[in-house]
Amino acid sequence: MILERLENLPVGSFHYKLLVVTGLGWLFDSMDTGLISFVLPILAKEWGLSPEQVGWIGSVGLIGMALGAVLAGTIADKFGRKNVFAATVILYSVATGLCAVAWSYESLLTFRFLVGFGLGGELPVAATLMSEYAPTALRGRFIVLLESFWGLGWLVAALISYLLIPTFGWHIAFIIGALPALYVFLIRLHMPESIRYLLSKGKIEEARQIILTLEKKLGVVSKPFQKDFVQEATPIFKLNVFTLWKKSFRVRTLMLWLTWFGIVFSYYGIFMWLPSIVFTQGFEVVKTFEYVLIMTLAQLPGYFAAAWLVDVIGRRYTLSSFLLMSGICAYFFGNAATATELLMWGAAMSFFNLGAWGVIYTYTPELYPTAIRALGSGWAAGFGRIGGMIAPMLVGILLAHGAPINFIFVMFASVFAIISVIVLSLGIESKKKSLEEIDATFKVKTTL
Numbered sequence: 001m002i003l004e005r006l007e008n009l010p011v012g013s014f015h016y017k018l019l020v021v022t023g024l025g026w027l028f029d030s031m032d033t034g035l036i037s038f039v040l041p042i043l044a045k046e047w048g049l050s051p052e053q054v055g056w057i058g059s060v061g062l063i064g065m066a067l068g069a070v071l072a073g074t075i076a077d078k079f080g081r082k083n084v085f086a087a088t089v090i091l092y093s094v095a096t097g098l099c100a101v102a103w104s105y106e107s108l109l110t111f112r113f114l115v116g117f118g119l120g121g122e123l124p125v126a127a128t129l130m131s132e133y134a135p136t137a138l139r140g141r142f143i144v145l146l147e148s149f150w151g152l153g154w155l156v157a158a159l160i161s162y163l164l165i166p167t168f169g170w171h172i173a174f175i176i177g178a179l180p181a182l183y184v185f186l187i188r189l190h191m192p193e194s195i196r197y198l199l200s201k202g203k204i205e206e207a208r209q210i211i212l213t214l215e216k217k218l219g220v221v222s223k224p225f226q227k228d229f230v231q232e233a234t235p236i237f238k239l240n241v242f243t244l245w246k247k248s249f250r251v252r253t254l255m256l257w258l259t260w261f262g263i264v265f266s267y268y269g270i271f272m273w274l275p276s277i278v279f280t281q282g283f284e285v286v287k288t289f290e291y292v293l294i295m296t297l298a299q300l301p302g303y304f305a306a307a308w309l310v311d312v313i314g315r316r317y318t319l320s321s322f323l324l325m326s327g328i329c330a331y332f333f334g335n336a337a338t339a340t341e342l343l344m345w346g347a348a349m350s351f352f353n354l355g356a357w358g359v360i361y362t363y364t365p366e367l368y369p370t371a372i373r374a375l376g377s378g379w380a381a382g383f384g385r386i387g388g389m390i391a392p393m394l395v396g397i398l399l400a401h402g403a404p405i406n407f408i409f410v411m412f413a414s415v416f417a418i419i420s421v422i423v424l425s426l427g428i429e430s431k432k433k434s435l436e437e438i439d440a441t442f443k444v445k446t447t448l
Helices: 002-007 013-046 051-079 083-100 107-131 136-163 171-177 178-191 195-200 204-217 243-245 250-271 274-280 285-297 301-307 315-334 339-366 370-400 404-426 435-440
Strands: none
Touching: 002 107, 002 195, 002 204, 002 435, 013 083, 013 107, 013 136, 013 171, 013 178, 013 204, 051 083, 051 107, 051 250, 051 301, 083 107, 083 171, 107 136, 107 195, 107 370, 107 404, 136 171, 136 301, 136 339, 178 404, 195 204, 195 370, 243 250, 250 285, 250 339, 250 370, 250 404, 274 370, 285 301, 285 339, 285 435, 301 315, 301 339, 315 339, 315 404, 339 370, 370 404
16 A cells, blocks of 8 residues: 555655755745844844834734745645645745845835745645655654754854845845745755645555655665555545634644744744844844854754654653743743843743744644645644734834833743643644544544
């Protein structure tokens, strides 16, 4: 059977190549998000922008991300993961390049919306594709490692901002951000369509050809497929949001939407403003880049710790504990009195917060069956982006009205604590279960 042969493939060059190809998309997305956060303090000074206007530059990208996640997820379940992934990469690359020639505040807002649309569409589709190829025993680890490319992207953004922006100005950041458009050719060469998606669409022969190709690449002795046979029919779902709120999915959808909202709200509220907040503590711009660069480096061990824990203690407990620790660190970061405290708690906050991101991207696609996996992932991420739209604007408004930094971070700490409890109370465990075993919990029939 096709899925049985897919699951029995040894972990090898194909899996790691797929991880790198999808991970590069993640890196470029992160780099773009990081670049705008580093550019904002300089742009605000050069264009004379108010805190509210700066907040809008951050928030409009999140509006695009919300729409992109929802639409791309829906389209990916209908037309395939690979094509949608490539299209979203092109969109955000071109739009990022256009940001470099923005001639006004309004034009920059328009281009940032398009950047967000492409970025928001790419992330859930990439996670869905990787989860459908990763072997069951290591699926959690592979998805968290995929998410770790986000940390690398922030590192690249910090380096660009630290080394190039002071010399060449903010435009250079967006010019470099346009380069990922060339990466689409790599996607076309090295990324196959999801076998589970093909089977859900009845494209059995195409799925078999991919299996035979993979077996050859991985040194597995291929056997002819038996006569066509389908054990059970693939379920047919309407590809709309109401499907996600049917009885079988209701609790999981509620848990995921609330968790996504909280984690996106806190992440973008904190990290979009991080260089600016550090700047308000008395550091010059270049010094700000140094401090944020160090805090960014702390993200990588956070991912690696989460990648190990998801397959040891499980998704639910890892996610809940990392969210809680993110809240504790956010509280102390907001109350830091010295540069050393600011750096220490900022690094710890990065460690736990980005580790939590790795787990949520692992967890989300596992909780929906193949036929609506990208739809469910896209809507969860899309709803979360509403939190991301609100947070940068809210921080800007609070700062404009004289709110102290520690008050803002108490707010973020509280959100982290609340969603930690939500995951622990409403979440289920999917550790070391095949996607078909998880599908079976919905009493859904699957194609083999």
